[in-house]
Amino acid sequence: MxxxxxxxxxxxxxxxxxxxxxxxxxxxxxxxxxxxxxxxxxxxxxxxxxxxxxxxxxxxxxxxxxxxxxxxxxxxxxxxxxxxxxxxxxxxxxxxxxxxxxxxxxxxxxxxxxxxxxxxxxxxxxxxxxxxxxxxxxxxxxxxxxxxxxxxxxxRNFNNYLSSARKGDLVAQYNLGKYYYSGKEITQDYNKAFLWFSKSANDGYVKSQLSLGKCYYFGRGTEQDYKKAIEWYSKSAINEYAKGQYNLGLCYDSGIGTDKDKVKAFEWYSKSASNGYAKGQNELGRCYEFGKGVEKDFNKAFEWYSKSANNECAKAQNNLGDCYYYGKGVMQDYKMAFEWFSKSADNGCAEGQDSLGYCYKHSKGVEKNYEKAFIWHSKSARNGYGKGQNNLGDCYYYGRGIAQDYEKALKWYSKSADNGYAKGQNNLGYCYKHGKGVTKDYSKAFEWYYKSAINECAKGQYHLGYCYHYGIGTSINIEEAIIWYKKASKCGIVRASEELKKIQFIE
Known part of the structure; x- marks a missing residue:
C-alpha cells in the first residue's frame, strides 16, 4: 500500500x-x-x-x-x-x-x-x-x-546618461550615480556613484541630495558619517522631497546621526505623508498607533494606513489588515483583514505573508487550511521574517500542512532565534531541552530560554524559571526562579503560578 x-x-x-x-x-x-x-x-x-x-x-x-x-x-x-x-x-x-x-x-x-x-x-x-x-x-x-x-x-542607457552627465545635466548625473551605486547593469563602483551624486547634489538636485545622504549613511564611496548623512537628508527634505523627509524622520526616530527625537520624527513623517509618499504615510500611521511623538489615535492610524495601503505600500497593507483584525480605528472584520493581508502578501511583504498564513491556520476571515498556512509561512520565513520563521518551525514541529520533521523545525526555530524573535528563542530552547531534532543539551536550552525571557516572551520566562528551580543547564537558584515565575505568571502562564505555589508550600 x-x-x-x-x-x-x-x-x-x-x-x-x-x-x-x-x-x-x-x-x-x-x-x-x-x-x-x-x-x-x-x-x-x-x-x-x-x-x-x-x-x-x-x-x-x-x-x-x-x-x-x-x-x-x-x-x-x-x-x-x-x-x-x-x-x-x-x-x-x-x-x-x-x-x-x-x-x-x-x-x-x-x-x-x-x-x-x-x-x-x-x-x-x-x-x-x-x-x-x-x-x-x-x-x-x-x-x-x-x-x-x-x-x-x-x-545603451548608460552611455546616454554618461554623455549628458558630462555636459552638466543634473538628472543624468543622478541616473549615472544610480547605475554605479546599484551595480545591477554595470560593474558596481561606489566611488563613482558618490562622485556623480555629489556633482548633482551640490547643484541642488533633491534626489541626488538624498542619495548622497545614503552614501554617507552606509559608508559607500566615502567614510561613514551619520552627521553628513543627516545634513544631506535635511537639504533634500527642506527642498520638499518626500523621500528625503521620510529618511530624515527615520534618523530622528532611531537617533542615528542626531539625538533621538520622536516629535521631530513625527513632524518629518507628516511632511512626507502629506507629500504623498507611501512609506511616510505608513510611518505616520505607526506614530499614531503607538503614540510615537504624538498621542495615540487609532482612528488617525487607520486613516494613514489606508492612504499608504491604497498607494501600494505592502507594509501598510499588512498594518491596515491588523487594524481590521484587532478592531483598531475601525470595526473588527476578519474578512477585510484577510483581504488586506492577501494584498500585502502578494506584494512581497514578509509580515503580510506571515499574517496571511496565520489567517489560514486559525480560520480568520477564511476557511482553515494548514497547507496554505504552510505555504505563506514559508514565503515569510524565506524573506527573513523572524516571526514567520518561527511559525514555519511550528508547521514542521506539529506536522501542520507538511509532514512532521523535527530537524527542519529546529532549523527554522534557529533562524528565528538568531533574528532575535523571542518565541523562536523559546522554541529553540525547548528543542534542546527535549532533544527534538537535535541531541539534548541542557546548557543550550538554558541559554536560549534566557535570551527569550529577557526579550519578554512569557513562556521563555516560565522555562527560565523552571531551569533555575530544578537546576537544568544551570545551578539551582530559587530566588531567580521566583523572579522569572512571577514575570511569567503576570502574563497569564498558569504553570508558572503553579510552580510558585510549590515553592511557597515548601517554604
Missing part, C-alpha cells in the same frame, strides 16, 4: 512539473508582446509566487527529477536568478541556462518580435511538443533576456 501511494505521489509530481513547465512557457508568450522587458521577469516571479504550492518544494521537486537537466534546467535557472525558494545565485542561473540550450543553434533574437520567434519554433499552437524542447526554448529566451538586459539595453 505504501509503494502505491509513493507511486501516485511521483505521478502527481511528474504531472504537476510538466504542466508547470508548459504554463511557464505560455506565460512568457502571453507577456512578450504586451510587457516592458524591464518588468517582465518581475511579473513572472509574481505569477510563480501566486501558484498554490510552496516554491521551495517546487524547486526541490525539479532538482530531484531524474531528468532535471533535460526538462527543467531553464526554470531552475530562473529560480536561482531571482531567489525563488532559494538564495539568489546568478552564476548558477547562467550555468543552468547554458545547460538548457544544450549547444542548439537556434537563438531567439532580442531585436525581433518575440512571439514570432516562438512561432518559428512551432510552440504557439502545438503544445504536444516535448518537455525537453520546451526546456530548450525557455532556456534560450531567458538566456537572451539575461544578456539583453545586462549588456545591450542598459549599456
Amino acid at each position: 505504501t509503494v502505491t501511494n509513493k507511486s501516485e505521489n511521483e505521478k502527481y509530481d511528474e504531472d504537476f512539473l510538466k504542466k508547470f513547465s508548459r504554463d511557464f512557457c505560455r506565460k512568457i508568450i502571453e507577456l512578450i508582446d504586451t510587457t516592458n522587458l524591464n518588468i517582465l521577469e518581475n511579473i513572472l516571479k509574481k505569477w510563480i509566487d501566486n501558484i498554490d504550492k510552496n516554491t521551495e518544494n517546487i524547486l526541490e521537486s525539479m532538482q530531484k527529477h531524474k531528468e532535471n537537466e533535460l526538462l527543467f534546467s531553464s526554470i531552475i535557472g530562473f529560480f536561482y536568478q531571482h531567489g525563488i525558494g532559494c538564495i539568489i545565485d546568478k552564476n548558477k542561473a547562467l550555468e543552468l541556462y547554458l545547460i538548457s540550450v544544450n549547444n542548439n543553434n537556434i537563438i531567439i533574437k532580442i531585436n525581433e518580435n518575440f512571439k514570432e520567434s516562438f512561432i518559428k519554433l512551432n510552440i504557439i499552437n502545438e503544445f504536444e511538443i516535448s518537455s525537453q524542447n520546451i526546456n530548450v526554448i525557455i532556456g534560450k529566451f531567458l538566456l537572451s533576456l539575461f544578456y539583453y538586459k545586462d549588456i545591450i539595453l542598459d549599456e
Whole structure:
C-alpha cells in the first residue's frame, strides 16, 4: 500500500512539473508582446509566487527529477536568478541556462518580435511538443533576456546618461550615480556613484541630495558619517522631497546621526505623508498607533494606513489588515483583514505573508487550511521574517500542512532565534531541552530560554524559571526562579503560578 501511494505521489509530481513547465512557457508568450522587458521577469516571479504550492518544494521537486537537466534546467535557472525558494545565485542561473540550450543553434533574437520567434519554433499552437524542447526554448529566451538586459539595453542607457552627465545635466548625473551605486547593469563602483551624486547634489538636485545622504549613511564611496548623512537628508527634505523627509524622520526616530527625537520624527513623517509618499504615510500611521511623538489615535492610524495601503505600500497593507483584525480605528472584520493581508502578501511583504498564513491556520476571515498556512509561512520565513520563521518551525514541529520533521523545525526555530524573535528563542530552547531534532543539551536550552525571557516572551520566562528551580543547564537558584515565575505568571502562564505555589508550600 505504501509503494502505491509513493507511486501516485511521483505521478502527481511528474504531472504537476510538466504542466508547470508548459504554463511557464505560455506565460512568457502571453507577456512578450504586451510587457516592458524591464518588468517582465518581475511579473513572472509574481505569477510563480501566486501558484498554490510552496516554491521551495517546487524547486526541490525539479532538482530531484531524474531528468532535471533535460526538462527543467531553464526554470531552475530562473529560480536561482531571482531567489525563488532559494538564495539568489546568478552564476548558477547562467550555468543552468547554458545547460538548457544544450549547444542548439537556434537563438531567439532580442531585436525581433518575440512571439514570432516562438512561432518559428512551432510552440504557439502545438503544445504536444516535448518537455525537453520546451526546456530548450525557455532556456534560450531567458538566456537572451539575461544578456539583453545586462549588456545591450542598459549599456545603451548608460552611455546616454554618461554623455549628458558630462555636459552638466543634473538628472543624468543622478541616473549615472544610480547605475554605479546599484551595480545591477554595470560593474558596481561606489566611488563613482558618490562622485556623480555629489556633482548633482551640490547643484541642488533633491534626489541626488538624498542619495548622497545614503552614501554617507552606509559608508559607500566615502567614510561613514551619520552627521553628513543627516545634513544631506535635511537639504533634500527642506527642498520638499518626500523621500528625503521620510529618511530624515527615520534618523530622528532611531537617533542615528542626531539625538533621538520622536516629535521631530513625527513632524518629518507628516511632511512626507502629506507629500504623498507611501512609506511616510505608513510611518505616520505607526506614530499614531503607538503614540510615537504624538498621542495615540487609532482612528488617525487607520486613516494613514489606508492612504499608504491604497498607494501600494505592502507594509501598510499588512498594518491596515491588523487594524481590521484587532478592531483598531475601525470595526473588527476578519474578512477585510484577510483581504488586506492577501494584498500585502502578494506584494512581497514578509509580515503580510506571515499574517496571511496565520489567517489560514486559525480560520480568520477564511476557511482553515494548514497547507496554505504552510505555504505563506514559508514565503515569510524565506524573506527573513523572524516571526514567520518561527511559525514555519511550528508547521514542521506539529506536522501542520507538511509532514512532521523535527530537524527542519529546529532549523527554522534557529533562524528565528538568531533574528532575535523571542518565541523562536523559546522554541529553540525547548528543542534542546527535549532533544527534538537535535541531541539534548541542557546548557543550550538554558541559554536560549534566557535570551527569550529577557526579550519578554512569557513562556521563555516560565522555562527560565523552571531551569533555575530544578537546576537544568544551570545551578539551582530559587530566588531567580521566583523572579522569572512571577514575570511569567503576570502574563497569564498558569504553570508558572503553579510552580510558585510549590515553592511557597515548601517554604
